[in-house]
Amino acid sequence: MSQLRKDPIIERWVIVATQRAKRPNDFEVDSSKDHSLDQSSQSLSKQSQNFKKRSKDTEIVLDGPFNQKDEFGFHKIVDDGYCVELNSDCDFFPVFSLYKKKILEIKKKKQIKYIVVFRNYKVKTNSRSLSHNYSNFIGLPVYPKNAKRQMKGALNYYQQKKSCIYCDMIAQEKKSKKRFILENESFIAFCPFASRFPLETWILPKDHSYDYTQSNQKQLKNLSLAFKEVLLKMKNLLGDFSYTYVIHTGPLDDCSNNDVSRGYHWYIELIPLLTRVAGFEWGTGFYINPTPPEAAAESLRESRIEESSQSRR
Amino acid sequence: MKKLRLNPITKRWVILTEEDFSFDKINNVQAQTKLENCPFCLGNEAMTPPETDADRPQGGEPNSPGWLTRTVPNKFPALEDNLEKKEEKEGIFQKREGVGFHEVIIETPDHYKTMRGLSQEEITRVIKVYRRRFSFLTKDKRFKYILIFKNHGLAAGASLEHPHTQLICLPIVPKRVTEELDCTKEYFAKNNECMFCKIIEEEKKQKDRLVLENEDFIAFCPFFSRSPFELTILPTLHQSDFRKITDRQIDSLSSILKELFIKLGNVLGDYPYNFLIHTTPINSDGKNYDFYHWHIEFLPKLGEIAGFEWATGGYINPLLPEDAARRLNTT
Numbered sequence: 220m221s222q223l224r225k226d227p228i229i230e231r232w233v234i235v236a237t238q239r240a241k242r243p244n245d246f247e248v249d250s251s252k253d254h255s256l257d258q259s260s261q262s263l264s265k266q267s268q269n270f271k272k273r274s275k276d277t278e279i280v281l282d283g284p285f286n287q288k289d290e291f292g293f294h295k296i297v298d299d300g301y302c303v304e305l306n307s308d309c310d311f312f313p314v315f316s317l318y319k320k321k322i323l324e325i326k327k328k329k330q331i332k333y334i335v336v337f338r339n340y341k342v343k344t345n346s347r348s349l350s351h352n353y354s355n356f357i358g359l360p361v362y363p364k365n366a367k368r369q370m371k372g373a374l375n376y377y378q379q380k381k382s383c384i385y386c387d388m389i390a391q392e393k394k395s396k397k398r399f400i401l402e403n404e405s406f407i408a409f410c411p412f413a414s415r416f417p418l419e420t421w422i423l424p425k426d427h428s429y430d431y432t433q434s435n436q437k438q439l440k441n442l443s444l445a446f447k448e449v450l451l452k453m454k455n456l457l458g459d460f461s462y463t464y465v466i467h468t469g470p471l472d473d474c475s476n477n478d479v480s481r482g483y484h485w486y487i488e489l490i491p492l493l494t495r496v497a498g499f500e501w502g503t504g505f506y507i508n509p510t511p512p513e514a515a516a517e518s519l520r521e522s523r524i525e526e527s528s529q530s531r532r
Numbered sequence: 533m534k535k536l537r538l539n540p541i542t543k544r545w546v547i548l549t550e551e552d553f554s555f556d557k558i559n560n561v562q563a564q565t566k567l568e569n570c571p572f573c574l575g576n577e578a579m580t581p582p583e584t585d586a587d588r589p590q591g592g593e594p595n596s597p598g599w600l601t602r603t604v605p606n607k608f609p610a611l612e613d614n615l616e617k618k619e620e621k622e623g624i625f626q627k628r629e630g631v632g633f634h635e636v637i638i639e640t641p642d643h644y645k646t647m648r649g650l651s652q653e654e655i656t657r658v659i660k661v662y663r664r665r666f667s668f669l670t671k672d673k674r675f676k677y678i679l680i681f682k683n684h685g686l687a688a689g690a691s692l693e694h695p696h697t698q699l700i701c702l703p704i705v706p707k708r709v710t711e712e713l714d715c716t717k718e719y720f721a722k723n724n725e726c727m728f729c730k731i732i733e734e735e736k737k738q739k740d741r742l743v744l745e746n747e748d749f750i751a752f753c754p755f756f757s758r759s760p761f762e763l764t765i766l767p768t769l770h771q772s773d774f775r776k777i778t779d780r781q782i783d784s785l786s787s788i789l790k791e792l793f794i795k796l797g798n799v800l801g802d803y804p805y806n807f808l809i810h811t812t813p814i815n816s817d818g819k820n821y822d823f824y825h826w827h828i829e830f831l832p833k834l835g836e837i838a839g840f841e842w843a844t845g846g847y848i849n850p851l852l853p854e855d856a857a858r859r860l861n862t863t
Binding site for chain 2: 395
């Protein structure tokens with residue numbers, strides 16, 4: 220049996236298996252891969268310490284029916300001292316503080332409309348520059364499709380209901396508990412209703428905020444604790460696994476006086492890489508998820524992590 | 533020099549990083565299922581659900597040996613046939629029964645004969661099955677879209693080694709297709725021409741991304757390639773609906789595919805890939821899709837899709853399509 224579920228924000232449908240479903244610990248994690256950084260990526264990281272701004276041209280160059288922009292965005296790779304070997308002693312606070320500092324810096328650059336912050340942890344990608352364990356900052360002169368859809372969906376919802384769709388989602392997940400994983404004073408983690416991937420997890424600030432950089436010290440501290448706890452729970456289920464996470468934050472322009480700031484809500488999307496994107500996903504843009512988010516959340520809730528992390532809080 | 537390119541068909545951006553792109557040629561992508569318990573092999577017909585289509589030039593009973601191609605319902609379908617189309621609410625969320633239909637087209641009785649190894653005649657036979665199943669399944673009014681796709685190799689999502697194509701009937705028109713339809717419709721309204729026809733004209737003129745061309749089809753690395761060696765294959769004459777493909781066109785298509793597989797094999801070896809057909813929606817209550825142009829997308833799978841792609845819906849491609857085309861053309 221399967222179900223079609225719709226992400227209410229960007230209206231994306233997902234196929235979720237409800238029978239013959241894979242339990243979260245049914246996945247085989249390939250730990251035989253060589254995870255060491257190759258030389259090329261190390262030298263790349265050094266040369267990428269500086270912003271790679273190539274051109275100031277903001278005009279779209281027309282090439283037949285095609286649009287081409289020479290890059291005037293940037294891609295920065297930062298060695299942020301990430302806790303590569305995950306254990307309960309890891310501290311992610313410096314990483315999340317660094318993100319705030321960097322995004323604030325980038326905000327000053329007027330031509331950059333949108334920032335993507337992400338890490339591909341032990342993932343083999345097409346592009347060598349993304350294939351290692353550094354944080355990636357990509358500043359874009361255009362709003363990417365997904366960001367546009369998110370903002371638009373959140374804005375529409377706000378204009379109709381005068382509330383934030385993410386805040387409403389948090390309220391519903393807290394109440395129903397079906398997809399809930401954990402929470403602390405400032406953050407909540409759950410598996411989203413229309414999860415595209417097994418164990419896909421969202422971590423959101425409980426207080427409404429559209430902008431990552433508005434987080435204060437205490438919130439960032441709580442974020443790093445919630446993040447670590449989710450990762451440890453996943454590790455307990457999956458062993459040594461690869462994952463990717465993305466910070467979805469609002470537009471870089473000041474939105475404090477418009478509805479984007481009221482309707483949008485920043486969050487972290489954390490995805491363990493257990494399935495492969497194949498022809499169906501490429502062709503349709505929607506995803507087949509073999510693990511219902513309810514089962515994923517249940518396993519994560521029950522996944523016990525070692526004592527030391529609790530005592531060190 | 534890095535470039536951002538916009539795909540006018542989907543309005544998605546691609547970042548081309550022009551790295552010093554190298555890869556290891558792979559000669560055997562898969563060795564997953566053992567031959568003796570392969571459900572798609574000759575003599576193992578009882579291991580699959582009963583067939584819905586087969587090529588049996590010598591005749592013979594259904595679900596017995598003697599076939600050249602065989603189509604069966606997927607034993608582990610992503611969507612199922614026997615469901616009602618009903619919608620439910622859960623708070624702010626919306627869900628539906630996963631009604632649909634999922635089939636597997638077994639391309640050859642030979643377990644080890646990948647599409648690359650098929651003769652032109654055999655490829656022709658497989659494309660005729662696509663057309664036949666497509667036309668037949670269109671009759672079910674619950675379905676709004678049919679996707680034909682092929683995953684080759686474990687990394688591209690194939691769970692079975694034996695050469696096969698999949699077909700999924702969907703109760704909704706998927707987002708990616710809606711995007712293409714919206715953009716090409718808008719373009720048509722503005723310019724009174726098909727965007728794909730315009731792209732063909734451009735590719736023929738610019739030539740630097742062109743890979744192959746015959747009387748009915750053209751194959752090139754698209755301007756806005758999402759991954760290295762991505763290829764688009766289009767019928768050169770305007771045609772919206774894949775079901776309308778003629779026998780002659782099928783011959784031309786299999787000839788171009790045969791040549792492409794040779795070129796790709798020379799450059800990439802037996803790389804994992806995804807292959808899919810994009811065509812017009814079905815049972816769309818008389819809506820006109822004349823502005824659309826069906827096509828095949830071919831994507832070698834050289835790495836995982838990860839953070840950037842999920843966050844943005846855009847892609848980072850380390851190899852310029854012009855360079856990819858040149859590499860394919862110099863073999």
